[in-house]
Amino acid sequence: MIKKYYLLSPGPTPVPETVLAKGALPIIHHRTKEFSDLFMEMTEGMKYVFQTKNDVYTLTSSGTGAMETAVTNLLSKGDKAIVVNGGKFGERWAQICNVYGVEVVEIKIEWGEVLSPSKLEEVLKDNPETKAVFTQLSETSTGVVYDVKGFAEVVSKTDAVLVVDGISGLGATPCPMDEWGVNVLLTGSQKSLMIPPGLAFISFDDKAWKLVETSNLPKYYFDMKKAKKSIGKRTTPYTPAVSLVYQQLEALKIIKEQTIDGIIEHHRILGDATRAAVKAIGLELFAKAPGNILTSVKTPEGIDGKELVNIMQKKYSAYISGAQDPMKGKFFRIAHLGYMGGFDVIIAISALEMVLADLGFNVELGKGVAAAENVLRREWK
Amino acid sequence: MIKKYYLLSPGPTPVPETVLAKGALPIIHHRTKEFSDLFMEMTEGMKYVFQTKNDVYTLTSSGTGAMETAVTNLLSKGDKAIVVNGGKFGERWAQICNVYGVEVVEIKIEWGEVLSPSKLEEVLKDNPETKAVFTQLSETSTGVVYDVKGFAEVVSKTDAVLVVDGISGLGATPCPMDEWGVNVLLTGSQKSLMIPPGLAFISFDDKAWKLVETSNLPKYYFDMKKAKKSIGKRTTPYTPAVSLVYQQLEALKIIKEQTIDGIIEHHRILGDATRAAVKAIGLELFAKAPGNILTSVKTPEGIDGKELVNIMQKKYSAYISGAQDPMKGKFFRIAHLGYMGGFDVIIAISALEMVLADLGFNVELGKGVAAAENVLRREWK
Numbered sequence: 001m002i003k004k005y006y007l008l009s010p011g012p013t014p015v016p017e018t019v020l021a022k023g024a025l026p027i028i029h030h031r032t033k034e035f036s037d038l039f040m041e042m043t044e045g046m047k048y049v050f051q052t053k054n055d056v057y058t059l060t061s062s063g064t065g066a067m068e069t070a071v072t073n074l075l076s077k078g079d080k081a082i083v084v085n086g087g088k089f090g091e092r093w094a095q096i097c098n099v100y101g102v103e104v105v106e107i108k109i110e111w112g113e114v115l116s117p118s119k120l121e122e123v124l125k126d127n128p129e130t131k132a133v134f135t136q137l138s139e140t141s142t143g144v145v146y147d148v149k150g151f152a153e154v155v156s157k158t159d160a161v162l163v164v165d166g167i168s169g170l171g172a173t174p175c176p177m178d179e180w181g182v183n184v185l186l187t188g189s190q191k192s193l194m195i196p197p198g199l200a201f202i203s204f205d206d207k208a209w210k211l212v213e214t215s216n217l218p219k220y221y222f223d224m225k226k227a228k229k230s231i232g233k234r235t236t237p238y239t240p241a242v243s244l245v246y247q248q249l250e251a252l253k254i255i256k257e258q259t260i261d262g263i264i265e266h267h268r269i270l271g272d273a274t275r276a277a278v279k280a281i282g283l284e285l286f287a288k289a290p291g292n293i294l295t296s297v298k299t300p301e302g303i304d305g306k307e308l309v310n311i312m313q314k315k316y317s318a319y320i321s322g323a324q325d326p327m328k329g330k331f332f333r334i335a336h337l338g339y340m341g342g343f344d345v346i347i348a349i350s351a352l353e354m355v356l357a358d359l360g361f362n363v364e365l366g367k368g369v370a371a372a373e374n375v376l377r378r379e380w381k
Numbered sequence: 382m383i384k385k386y387y388l389l390s391p392g393p394t395p396v397p398e399t400v401l402a403k404g405a406l407p408i409i410h411h412r413t414k415e416f417s418d419l420f421m422e423m424t425e426g427m428k429y430v431f432q433t434k435n436d437v438y439t440l441t442s443s444g445t446g447a448m449e450t451a452v453t454n455l456l457s458k459g460d461k462a463i464v465v466n467g468g469k470f471g472e473r474w475a476q477i478c479n480v481y482g483v484e485v486v487e488i489k490i491e492w493g494e495v496l497s498p499s500k501l502e503e504v505l506k507d508n509p510e511t512k513a514v515f516t517q518l519s520e521t522s523t524g525v526v527y528d529v530k531g532f533a534e535v536v537s538k539t540d541a542v543l544v545v546d547g548i549s550g551l552g553a554t555p556c557p558m559d560e561w562g563v564n565v566l567l568t569g570s571q572k573s574l575m576i577p578p579g580l581a582f583i584s585f586d587d588k589a590w591k592l593v594e595t596s597n598l599p600k601y602y603f604d605m606k607k608a609k610k611s612i613g614k615r616t617t618p619y620t621p622a623v624s625l626v627y628q629q630l631e632a633l634k635i636i637k638e639q640t641i642d643g644i645i646e647h648h649r650i651l652g653d654a655t656r657a658a659v660k661a662i663g664l665e666l667f668a669k670a671p672g673n674i675l676t677s678v679k680t681p682e683g684i685d686g687k688e689l690v691n692i693m694q695k696k697y698s699a700y701i702s703g704a705q706d707p708m709k710g711k712f713f714r715i716a717h718l719g720y721m722g723g724f725d726v727i728i729a730i731s732a733l734e735m736v737l738a739d740l741g742f743n744v745e746l747g748k749g750v751a752a753a754e755n756v757l758r759r760e761w762k
Contacts, residue, residue, distance in 0.1 A: 001647045001762060002639065004722045017401075024405045258383065266382045315761060316723075341385040342697075346731045347724045350750060354758040365754045369731060370747025377735040380696060381382060 003317040008348050010140050010168050010294045010321060012190040012197050013338030015247070016254065019195055022246040030242055036234040042245055043231070045252035046201050049193070049260060050185055051176035057227045059200040060241045063167035063188030066200035068096050069222040070134070070163045070184050074208060076216040077101045079131045082123055082160070084151075087111050087141035088324045089165060093134040100217050105130070111327055112142045112296070114289045117150030130160045131211065138169030138293045141324050143333060145173050145291030152181045161208045167191060167200075171255065172267040172337055173292045183208040189244060191293075192263070194251040194339045198244045254339075267292035270336035270345050273375035277349040278334075280371035281356070281363055286323075286331040294335040296323070303359050305329035311355045318351035342376040384698040389729050391521050391549050391675045391702060393571040393578050394719030396628070397635065400576055403627040411623055417615040423626055424612070426633035427582050430574070430641060431566055432557035438608045440581040441622045444548035444569030447581035449477050450603040451515070451544045451565050455589060457597040458482045460512045463504055463541070465532075468492050468522035469705045470546060474515040481598050486511070492708055493523045493677070495670045498531030511541045512592065513565075519550030519674045522705050524714060526554050526672030533562045542589045548572060548581075552636065553648040553718055554673045564589040570625060572674075573644065575632040575720045579625045648673035651717035651726050654756035658730040659715075661752035662737070662744055667704075667712040675716040677704070684740050686710035692736045699732035723757040 007014050028035050039058070046056040059065050071093075075081065081102050083093045086109035097104045105127050109115050124130055133155050138145045148164055155162040161183035166175055170185065171192030177185045182205075189199035204212060204224065212224055226237040255263055274295045275285060286296035299305035306329045309322040321333040334348045349368040356363040388395050409416050420439070427437040440446050452474075456462060462483050464474045467490035478485045486508050490496050496516075505511055514536050519526045529545055536543040542564035547556055551566070552573030558566045563586075570580035585593060585605065593605055607618040636644055655676045656666060667677035680686035687710045690703040702714040715729045730749040737744040 001650065001760075002635070002644075002720065002722050004720075004724065006724065020398075021405075024402075254383070263383075269382065318724075339383065339385075341383050343385065343387065343699075343728045343731065346727060346750075350724065350727045350731075350754060353751075354754050354761075357754075357758060364751075366747030366749075366751025368747075369727075369750045370734075370745075373731060373735050373738075373746045377738060379382075380735075 006318045006344070006347055008318055008320045008335055008340070008344065010191070010333060010335040010337050011188070013194065013335065014340060015196055016194055016251065016339045019247045019250045022250045023196070023243045025243065025246055027242045030240055031235065035242065038249060039236070039240070039245055040234050042249050042252065045249065045256070049171055049255060050203050051260065052178045052185070052203055054177070054203045054205050055228070055231055056201050056203045057224065057231065058236060058240060059202065059222065060198065060239070061200050062197060063165070063186070063200050064092065065222060066186040066188065066202045067092060067165055069202055069224065070186060071096045071100060071102065072217040072219040072222060073215055073224040074132050074161065074163065074184065074211045075100070075102050076214065078103060080105060080127060080129050082107060082127065082130050082133045084115055084120070084133070084135040084146065085109065086113060086115065086144060087139040089136050089140055093165070097134070112144060112287045114144055114146060117147055117154050120151055121154040124154060124158050124160065128158070130158065132161050132163050134163045135165065136169070137164050137166040137175050138173060138291050140168040140293070143287040143290050143294040143296040145169060145289055145293070148175055148182065149180045156181050161211060168293050168337065169291070171260070171263055174264055177203060189248060192267070192338045193248065194254065195244060195247040198241045199248060264292065267336060269375065269379045270340060270342065271295065273342065273345045273372040274334055274336050274348065276375050277345070277368035277372040281353065281368040293337050294333050296331045296333045298331050299329060300361060303361055305332060308332060308355055308359060311358055312351055315358070316351040316354060318348060320348060342380060345372050345376070387699045387725070387728055389699055389701045389716055389725065391572070391714060391716035391718050392569070394575065394716065395721060396577055397575060397632065397720050400628045400631045403631045404577070404624045406624065406627055408623050411621055412616065416623065419630060420617070420621070420626055421615050423630050423633065426630065426637070430552055430636060431582070431584050432641065433559045433566070433584055435558070435584045435586050436609070436612055437582050437584045438605065438612065439617060439621060440583065440603065441579065441620070442581050443578060444546070444567070444581050445473065446603065447567035447569065447583045448473060448546055450583055450605065451567060452477045452481060452483065453598040453600040453603060454596055454605040455513050455542060455544065455565065455592045456481070456483050457595065459484060461486060461508060461510050463488060463508065463511050463514045465496055465501070465514070465516040465527065466490065467494060467496065467525060468520040470517050470521055474546070478515070493525060493668045495525055495527060498528055498535050501532055502535040505535060505539050505541065509539070511539065513542050513544050515544045516546065517550070518545050518547040518556050519554060519672050521549040521674070524668040524671050524675040524677040526550060526670055526674070529556055529563065530561045537562050542592060549674050549718065550672070552641070552644060555645055558584060570629060573648070573719045574629065575635065576625060576628040579622045580629060645673065648717060650756065650760045651721060651723065652676065654723065654726045654753040655715055655717050655729065657756050658726070658749035658753040662734065662749040674718050675714045677712045677714045679712050680710060681742060684742055686713060689713060689736055689740060692739055693732055696739070697732040697735065699729060701729060723761060726753050726757070
């Protein structure tokens with residue numbers, strides 16, 4: 001049988017055909033006016049996505065590169081930072097800080113749980129010398145969306161800056177940088193930005209720039225002072241991924257056409273449809289505050305969660321994601337992120353129904369799909 | 382909302398991404414050894430698809446060009462031909478014959494009905510001077526697949542040749558040219574061959590070539606004697622669509638990998654899943670002998686068939702086909718042809734369920750999808 005490949009993971013996400021085609025255009029030199037014009041047009045577009053008047057810097061790296069950029073450009077050796085750790089990517093903030101000798105106050109949250117702003121406020125009070133608070137917008141490993149607006153309110157009352165990893169969340173769930181007072185916001189290209197992996201974006205407000213000025217952690221490729229000088233000359237310090245810039249420009253056309261609010265609403269509908277379907281099948285959600293990005297679903301009793309993901313991928317070519325260590329097998333993740341539409345939800349749920357039947361789970365075929373259809377046909381304009 | 386475009390029509394059909402990418406390769410000159418090598422490799426591949434030892438000629442035209450090629454190269458002014466007319470494309474055979482002054486004996490069949498070989502045998506007996514019998518393998522306007530094997534048996538006992546339009550059928554339903562004794566077989570590129578529209582293929586056996594030698598109907602671009610000379614020199618008489626040749630070569634890789642029997646079985650499974658779903662929804666099939674290519678479904682009482690297709694396309698971006706004149710609105714056609722997989726069936730059925738609900742038809746959402754899932758999960762290897 002011919003099998004089509006369905007990427008249903010929370011990144012990389014599917015890339016629109018019109019965007020893929022731009023990757024086949026000839027590479028022009030990056031130190032030319034022609035490229036500068038394209039690059040600055042993309043930069044302006046990213047400011048729209050970030051909802052900010054600050055500059056947005058383009059890094060040729062994965063999102064993790066932008067996380068490291070935030071740490072090494074804001075802090076100095078021995079500085080204290082608070083890390084919100086509710087999953088794999090919260091953990092990553094702590095790892096990066098540790099590598100650079102930053103003192104970490106970890107707020108450990110159970111996977112799937114949220115953190116209240118008042119709890120963060122308490123920890124900040126206990127650690128008045130905190131320079132930065134690192135958090136995710138969406139914790140990709142669980143699908144939880146944090147109350148970043150609430151975090152920003154409590155952090156703004158202190159000398160610390162709030163650094164938000166919006167890698168899977170930005171463009172799918174609200175995070176207007178300036179309005180909410182997020183000091184540093186960063187994201188990656190292979191999520192809601194609808195292009196292949198390879199670019200990351202980061203923006204600093206004035207409060208954050210003050211920290212950048214005094215930071216003494218070592219950095220070279222990710223040095224933001226160099227980036228700031230370069231952007232004044234409409235360029236980047238080092239060679240950017242030229243074809244990814246073409247692609248990002250093309251994807252931004254779609255985002256602008258839909259508007260940022262429209263794109264977020266799109267994700268909200270897909271999330272609602274997915275969750276309605278999962279519940280109709282009789283499964284339980286894993287995350288306490290599931291967001292627009294992905295739906296994590298508890299593996300039902302008696303089913304091998306790793307086997308479930310394996311059959312989804314191998315037999316049905318539906319590439320959902322399993323849970324990461326140490327929760328492997330305990331739940332699985334269905335993304336509804338980026339260039340996915342209503343029928344991607346239908347495919348995911350249909351594949352899930354079939355896999356559950358294959359594994360002997362008592363599932364009524366079509367029941368989950370029907371629940372998703374009910375949401376989609378009501379909301380689909 | 383972001384809407385993806387789902388081509389669910391019986392041609393053009395979706396093109397695999399690996400095939401699309403070949404269309405972006407530089408155009409090399411067609412009068413070079415390099416191109417000849419590619420062209421002859423494609424020709425060999427097409428012989429595999431046709432299941433023939435005869436040469437297969439490549440035309441840069443739509444399938445209709447190949448139909449005209451058959452008529453003008455086989456017949457002479459005033460010759461008599463039998464046309465099996467059970468739909469839009471049977472009608473087309475008659476129109477082409479009429480334009481060229483060929484005397485047509487039309488066997489008119491109700492749309493959706495089949496023709497028994499014994500009935501064809503009778504008409505041949507009544508018209509012993511018949512030079513050619515023109516038929517479809519799959520009548521795309523209704524989804525009916527004819528008994529071409531049976532037709533070939535009765536035609537082989539006469540001096541006439543059997544000309545089979547395999548445009549939508551070849552590669553999706555069996556039609557081994559040599560084994561069945563089909564004298565002329567032709568097809569188009571935008572169906573089961575999985576490339577964009579623009580190429581057509583035609584093959585003649587020895588009995589047919591004898592007619593070509595004496596045919597006096599006017600032709601220039603489609604002159605097969607010129608094509609025969611050219612293929613001896615590993616080329617075409619006129620400029621071929623170079624990038625489509627690249628793409629056809631790439632698509633042939635998929636066909637060879639799956640094998641011709643495997644591809645036909647793939648289509649059979651998709652057809653079974655679609656029909657199971659349609660019946661589960663409570664709708665009726667239109668064709669008496671539905672094949673692997675498409676499923677035509679009667680518009681249920683009280684529903685506007687044109688509106689149904691319109692909402693499928695506009696609201697859900699699911700491009701199924703309506704019925705053609707004079708049956709417009711009376712039924713609609715869901716294709717399962719070419720580069721479509723199990724989830725394309727799920728999408729079509731899910732969209733259909735939602736449209737029926739939108740139109741106030743008493744449909745139990747998910748019921749059709751469940752029936753399709755039952756077939757797919759059993760048959761999906």
